[in-house]
Amino acid sequence: MADTLPLKHSVPVRHALAMYWRALAAQVRSIIEYPADLWVMASAGAVWNLLQFAFLAVLFSTVPDVEGWGFHEMLLLSGLLSIAGGANALLFDGAWSTGQMVIKGDIDYRLTRPAPVVLQVGSSHIGLQSFGELLLGFAMFVYGWIGAGLGPAWIPVGLFAIACAAVIQCGLVTALCAVNFWIKSPMSMFAFLMIDLQGGAMKLPLGVFPAAVRVISLFIVPVAFVNVVPVAVIAGHMSAWWLIGTPVTALFAVVLAAGVYRLGLRAYDSAGH
Amino acid sequence: MPILEARSLTKTFRRPDKAPGFKGALKHLAQRRYKTYTAVDAIDLAIEPGESVAYVGPNGAGKSTTVKLLTGILRPSEGTVRVMGRDPHTERIANAHDIGVLFGQRTQLWWDLPVEESLKLLKHMYGVSDADYKARIAKFDELLDLGEFMPSLARTLSLGQRMRADLACALIHAPKMVYLDEPTIGLDISVKDRLRAFLRELVDEGTTLLLTSHDLADIEEVCERIVVIDKGTVAYDGPIQQLKAHYITTKAVNLILEGPADVPALAEKFPEYGWAAGEAPSEVVVTYESNRFTTAEVLGGLTAQLAPRDLSLSEPSIEDVIRRLYAGELTR
Numbered sequence: 001m002a003d004t005l006p007l008k009h010s011v012p013v014r015h016a017l018a019m020y021w022r023a024l025a026a027q028v029r030s031i032i033e034y035p036a037d038l039w040v041m042a043s044a045g046a047v048w049n050l051l052q053f054a055f056l057a058v059l060f061s062t063v064p065d066v067e068g069w070g071f072h073e074m075l076l077l078s079g080l081l082s083i084a085g086g087a088n089a090l091l092f093d094g095a096w097s098t099g100q101m102v103i104k105g106d107i108d109y110r111l112t113r114p115a116p117v118v119l120q121v122g123s124s125h126i127g128l129q130s131f132g133e134l135l136l137g138f139a140m141f142v143y144g145w146i147g148a149g150l151g152p153a154w155i156p157v158g159l160f161a162i163a164c165a166a167v168i169q170c171g172l173v174t175a176l177c178a179v180n181f182w183i184k185s186p187m188s189m190f191a192f193l194m195i196d197l198q199g200g201a202m203k204l205p206l207g208v209f210p211a212a213v214r215v216i217s218l219f220i221v222p223v224a225f226v227n228v229v230p231v232a233v234i235a236g237h238m239s240a241w242w243l244i245g246t247p248v249t250a251l252f253a254v255v256l257a258a259g260v261y262r263l264g265l266r267a268y269d270s271a272g273h
Numbered sequence: 274m275p276i277l278e279a280r281s282l283t284k285t286f287r288r289p290d291k292a293p294g295f296k297g298a299l300k301h302l303a304q305r306r307y308k309t310y311t312a313v314d315a316i317d318l319a320i321e322p323g324e325s326v327a328y329v330g331p332n333g334a335g336k337s338t339t340v341k342l343l344t345g346i347l348r349p350s351e352g353t354v355r356v357m358g359r360d361p362h363t364e365r366i367a368n369a370h371d372i373g374v375l376f377g378q379r380t381q382l383w384w385d386l387p388v389e390e391s392l393k394l395l396k397h398m399y400g401v402s403d404a405d406y407k408a409r410i411a412k413f414d415e416l417l418d419l420g421e422f423m424p425s426l427a428r429t430l431s432l433g434q435r436m437r438a439d440l441a442c443a444l445i446h447a448p449k450m451v452y453l454d455e456p457t458i459g460l461d462i463s464v465k466d467r468l469r470a471f472l473r474e475l476v477d478e479g480t481t482l483l484l485t486s487h488d489l490a491d492i493e494e495v496c497e498r499i500v501v502i503d504k505g506t507v508a509y510d511g512p513i514q515q516l517k518a519h520y521i522t523t524k525a526v527n528l529i530l531e532g533p534a535d536v537p538a539l540a541e542k543f544p545e546y547g548w549a550a551g552e553a554p555s556e557v558v559v560t561y562e563s564n565r566f567t568t569a570e571v572l573g574g575l576t577a578q579l580a581p582r583d584l585s586l587s588e589p590s591i592e593d594v595i596r597r598l599y600a601g602e603l604t605r
Contacts, residue, residue: 011366023383026393108374111344
């Protein structure tokens with residue numbers, strides 16, 4: 001066909017990413033044009049983060065520090081985790097629908113289009129709560145940054161940590177949601193467990209946990225690299241060498257997500273036969 | 274050279290083999306057993322460029338599974354598929370540019386976006402030029418009345434609107450091979466007519482079409498060739514007209530007589546034909562075996578002896594033939 005791109009067996013990365021951003025941009029345009037649910041959902045995301053802030057404020061009104069971490073450093077932890085969660089909801093929320101799509105056979109159409117299925121699924125939906133999570137997450141992060149007395153020299157590191165946190169979060173959630181290609185459940189249980197682990201443990205310094213939890217969160221399900229490791233490095237609680245693990249984990253998360261999705265698509269047998 | 278060729282195409286699925294109820298579920302948990310179910314069984318199919326093929330069969334016959342194998346959605350358990358010389362599963366991306374797919378039971382529209390945005394996303398995905406996109410949208414609008422709901426969110430569309438929008442999505446990149454799985458399911462008569470007219474035009478322009486439908490009017494109006502599938506195997510493959518000629522051997526003439534029809538007397542007078550009362554007292558239906566009598570012979574004899582006020586020939590119904598094929602009353 002004269003008017004199609006000269007694609008053969010794979011999609012050029014630039015074309016695939018352009019398609020992905022267009023899908024997201026179209027969703028954002030639609031949300032702006034039809035904002036019925038936006039305010040409710042965005043407020044829900046914001047309120048959840050306000051509660052986190054209130055919890056930390058109350059906690060630090062009674063204790064001076066937690067394992068040597070002060071209030072503002074803990075705000076950095078919670079803020080970066082919220083940003084990562086908000087980024088997942090904004091940039092790759094569709095991955096959470098993998099299980100439902102597998103059960104209903106909704107992957108079918110995506111397999112007949114000239115674009116990577118994982119990007120089509122990831123960009124199929126935007127979580128409206130992301131706007132509230134991102135806004136309050138950034139507010140907590142900036143407030144913690146200023147309160148912790150971090151200078152502007154660390155800003156590039158902070159931005160780098162935010163970018164890596166978003167990629168790691170999206171990658172790990174997508175990989176765990178892709179497990180539903182095999183277990184055929186509409187609920188992304190493993191991804192929920194990861195979020196639960198993050199919500200329960202990754203808002204505190206690693207030092208408060210036993211070694212097993214530290215090993216799991218650093219090397220098995222490397223969620224510590226989303227927020228704990230970069231904040232610990234920035235705040236001077238860990239050696240700067242640990243920061244190398246952040247982009248490495250981001251790359252690992254992307255490769256893992258793409259790999260598990262690819263294997264999942266091989267196991268996909270549609271619905272209604 | 275065929276645009277699509279499937280050889281010994283087979284697809285099996287594994288299903289849990291367990292007794293019903295809670296007890297059966299518990300037993301299956303301890304002792305897992307599976308049965309292999311063959312959905313498509315060694316099907317051979319070749320479609321030439323420009324052909325319009327109806328792929329029909331009863332529920333569970335393997336139609337949708339075959340379409341999924343031909344489009345590359347599923348991997349065959351055995352056998353091969355080639356679409357324009359490519360394996361649609363392993364060469365998915367290249368194949369996607371040449372095929373258009375519509376599953377009537379599902380939508381490919383982005384649920385939270387206006388129809389126009391879905392079409393634009395597909396335009397970019399397939400790399401359709403601005404000029405071609407405009408021309409195709411104008412044509413779809415003319416034939417399918419897309420304009421009225423282009424700004425509407427997909428989730429607000431009626432079924433008929435959704436199907437028309439999905440058809441536009443399937444064809445926005447002018448694919449050479451189009452698969453339509455139940456494209457008229459749940460639609461009212463006027464939308465069905467419009468869709469069929471559109472599909473006829475598509476075929477006239479040279480697009481190759483594989484259509485599955487339970488609505489046999491879709492098939493008769495759009496397709497020239499029919500493949501009947503049952504229990505995963507091909508029960509018939511050939512021109513629709515040939516299917517009718519081969520299997521429809523009983524034809525019918527409706528006669529309107531000047532006065533009330535005395536059916537027993539007529540049956541006695543013309544025992545070589547079948548006789549039945551029509552809807553009106555003066556109407557009678559005469560059936561005859563087309564392999565024994567020509568229509569001219571029958572009409573000549575009856576008009577000469579009965580001098581009917583009016584008469585009409587009943588067109589043979591393909592629906593009846595397919596029903597009998599499904600029921601196993603007819604053989605290949």
